[in-house]
Amino acid sequence: MRSVLFWSAVVLILVYMTLPAVVVVATSVNPTELMAFPPTGFSLRWYEKALTYPDFQEAFKSSLVVMALSSTLATLLGSSFAFLIFHYKFRGRGLLEAALWSPLIIPHFTTGFGFLLLGSHLSLTQGYAVIVMAHLLLVTPFVTRAVFVSLSNVDTNYARAAANLGATPSEVLFKITIPLVLPGMIGGWLIAAILSLTEFTASLYVTASRTQTLPVAMYNYIREYADPTISAISALLILSTTIIMIVANHFLGLRRILGIDNG
Amino acid sequence: MIHQKMTALQPDDCAVEINHVSRVFGSVQAVNDVSLSIRTGEFITLLGPSGCGKTTLLNMVAGFINPSSGAIRIGGKDVTNVPVHLRDTGMVFQSYALFPHMNVFDNVAFGLRQRKFTKADISSKVMQAIEMMSLSGMEHRRISQLSGGQQQRVALARAIVIKPKVLLLDEPLSALDKSLRAQMQVELIELHRNTGLTTIFVTHDQGEALSLSDRIVVMNRGQIQQVAEPIDLYRNPANGFVASFIGEINALPPATCTVASDEISLDIGNIRLIAPRRPEWQFASGQSAKAFVRPEHIRIATPADGGRNVVTGEVLTHIYQGSHTITRLNVDGLGPIEMRLPGGDVVGRVPVGLKADIAINLAEVVLLSNTAN
Numbered sequence: 001m002r003s004v005l006f007w008s009a010v011v012l013i014l015v016y017m018t019l020p021a022v023v024v025v026a027t028s029v030n031p032t033e034l035m036a037f038p039p040t041g042f043s044l045r046w047y048e049k050a051l052t053y054p055d056f057q058e059a060f061k062s063s064l065v066v067m068a069l070s071s072t073l074a075t076l077l078g079s080s081f082a083f084l085i086f087h088y089k090f091r092g093r094g095l096l097e098a099a100l101w102s103p104l105i106i107p108h109f110t111t112g113f114g115f116l117l118l119g120s121h122l123s124l125t126q127g128y129a130v131i132v133m134a135h136l137l138l139v140t141p142f143v144t145r146a147v148f149v150s151l152s153n154v155d156t157n158y159a160r161a162a163a164n165l166g167a168t169p170s171e172v173l174f175k176i177t178i179p180l181v182l183p184g185m186i187g188g189w190l191i192a193a194i195l196s197l198t199e200f201t202a203s204l205y206v207t208a209s210r211t212q213t214l215p216v217a218m219y220n221y222i223r224e225y226a227d228p229t230i231s232a233i234s235a236l237l238i239l240s241t242t243i244i245m246i247v248a249n250h251f252l253g254l255r256r257i258l259g260i261d262n263g
Numbered sequence: 264m265i266h267q268k269m270t271a272l273q274p275d276d277c278a279v280e281i282n283h284v285s286r287v288f289g290s291v292q293a294v295n296d297v298s299l300s301i302r303t304g305e306f307i308t309l310l311g312p313s314g315c316g317k318t319t320l321l322n323m324v325a326g327f328i329n330p331s332s333g334a335i336r337i338g339g340k341d342v343t344n345v346p347v348h349l350r351d352t353g354m355v356f357q358s359y360a361l362f363p364h365m366n367v368f369d370n371v372a373f374g375l376r377q378r379k380f381t382k383a384d385i386s387s388k389v390m391q392a393i394e395m396m397s398l399s400g401m402e403h404r405r406i407s408q409l410s411g412g413q414q415q416r417v418a419l420a421r422a423i424v425i426k427p428k429v430l431l432l433d434e435p436l437s438a439l440d441k442s443l444r445a446q447m448q449v450e451l452i453e454l455h456r457n458t459g460l461t462t463i464f465v466t467h468d469q470g471e472a473l474s475l476s477d478r479i480v481v482m483n484r485g486q487i488q489q490v491a492e493p494i495d496l497y498r499n500p501a502n503g504f505v506a507s508f509i510g511e512i513n514a515l516p517p518a519t520c521t522v523a524s525d526e527i528s529l530d531i532g533n534i535r536l537i538a539p540r541r542p543e544w545q546f547a548s549g550q551s552a553k554a555f556v557r558p559e560h561i562r563i564a565t566p567a568d569g570g571r572n573v574v575t576g577e578v579l580t581h582i583y584q585g586s587h588t589i590t591r592l593n594v595d596g597l598g599p600i601e602m603r604l605p606g607g608d609v610v611g612r613v614p615v616g617l618k619a620d621i622a623i624n625l626a627e628v629v630l631l632s633n634t635a636n
Contacts, residue, residue: 155358155360157356157358157360158360158362158363160325160327160347160354160356160360161354161356161360161361161362161421162362162373163326163346163347163348164325164347164348164350164352164353164354165348165353165373165374165377165421165425166348166349166351166374166377166378166425167348167373167377168348169348171348171377176362179364180363180364
């Protein structure tokens with residue numbers, strides 16, 4: 001009796017969490033031009049269209065460029081912040097921490113709009129720079145968090161032991177601390193990459209027609225057409241994100257990356 | 264036992280010199296005006312209860328913590344403002360702090376690589392240290408694949424391979440189980456003999472301190488209570504704290520002294536105990552003093568005692584410990600008394616609840632002025 005209740009709860013949670021994605025993926029294989037759920041047949045024609053549609057191809061390349069730049073820069077910047085906040089007690093540390101968390105409080109809409117105004121003032125609206133800047137701001141806190149958790153889990157005596165054996169502070173950083181928090185940095189990079197890849201609200205403001213990222217291109221598509229191509233491209237986006245997670249899990253272990261356990 | 268009298272230290276004879284060092288954390292005086300000279304090649308132990316300042320003092324020698332005031336010299340050089348990595352000390356941490364992303368060889372080689380030895384030199388020194396710590400064949404193991412005892416050996420190898428000016432051991436045996444701890448004690452003694460390294464050992468375990476040290480520094484509340492060789496410390500504790508901290512001891516209620524030419528009578532209520540007088544005692548008749556008696560200096564009385572230093576107590580418990588039995592009694596006028604009888608001494612085992620006459624041997628009594636602590 002208890003186990004029936006238990007397993008129904010598990011199934012309900014699973015269904016609820018995956019429901020929207022399941023609906024979208026289901027409509028993507030509908031053979032007709034209508035978004036029908038449940039699907040009336042099976043066809044991969046919308047996948048073919050999604051993969052060959054020039055706007056999506058261009059937008060995917062833009063997304064990859066923005067993702068690579070913003071997540072890599074965010075890893076450098078976010079890790080530095082984490083080291084700074086973790087190791088030093090200085091005047092204004094609380095302020096810096098608050099500033100770091102502010103992207104979680106300020107709506108993406110506001111961030112995007114702000115960068116749009118800034119970008120037009122500096123004549124940057126046609127390039128990647130302003131998109132990367134906006135994404136960098138949005139994803140850096142997640143990297144900082146991941147690296148900070150890793151730092152907290154590393155015994156401070158490792159650094160002391162290395163210094164005791166003759167390592168200068170910068171040698172301690174590069175030979176001991178960074179190797180030990182590397183899983184946290186890689187985890188932060190992955191989270192940043194996924195967030196950047198799927199970010200829409202801010203991107204809507206800071207992208208131009210030539211630099212639009214995939215979610216923006218998808219939005220523009222759905223404003224004009226109502227066929228299941230959009231479902232197909234959604235499914236492809238879910239698939240690629242899942243592949244990134246599986247690869248990361250295989251090589252690093254997600255539990256370690258996300259700081260769930262101390263290993 | 265004849266002790267070599269300590270003579271004034273020559274500067275080059277002194278490996279570590281701690282000069283009026285204090286350290287304050289907020290409102291807590293962790294270390295309070297400590298001065299200590301450690302001779303080259305000496306094995307010295309900082310002993311005290313947790314929070315006594317021993318670890319803070321060790322961390323100040325290593326350079327992890329700066330003194331609030333005072334100076335520290337290592338090998339004749341003032342290192343008070345020298346950063347950790349230039350101090351040339353070798354530390355073994357309580358948690359070992361072995362680098363988890365390196366194997367045994369790389370851990371041991373770390374300090375040598377910092378010192379820019381040649382590859383061949385590093386390899387031979389590391390293998391020698393690994394062999395010395397009985398770790399041969401494990402040089403490519405990961406740290407997580409080692410047992411606690413093996414990690415302990417790697418930590419020691421990593422610290423001694425750089426031939427530091429002083430070896431610092433921060434409660435390194437506390438994480439090991441009892442049998443392994445006894446074995447590592449023997450190995451530490453041998454290691455010290457073989458390397459001749461000046462060693463500062465921090466522990467709260469008085470047994471460890473007594474068996475390992477050339478000298479013991481007893482600390483309490485940030486201050487040094489006494490510095491002495493183990494036997495001296497056990498026999499002649501400087502104050503009540505040291506007396507009760509080192510080994511087991513019965514603290515008797517305050518006594519009034521009556522001094523004769525070759526003995527001192529101690530009157531505690533109706534009980535009179537007589538101790539042979541010792542030249543270092545400065546007691547006058549009528550003065551109040553506190554007597555401390557070790558459990559092994561009390562035995563079951565025999566007719567031969569003639570009633571001298573014999574008291575009667577009710578047996579409370581017997582605690583059998585194999586080689587000996589601890590017996591607790593309640594003596595009217597003295598309070599609870601603990602005595603230690605050889606394990607096979609069945610005759611001495613008076614049933615619980617009955618009275619027993621016990622003889623107190625005062626030849627080795629610790630007698631302190633009642634005003635000191």
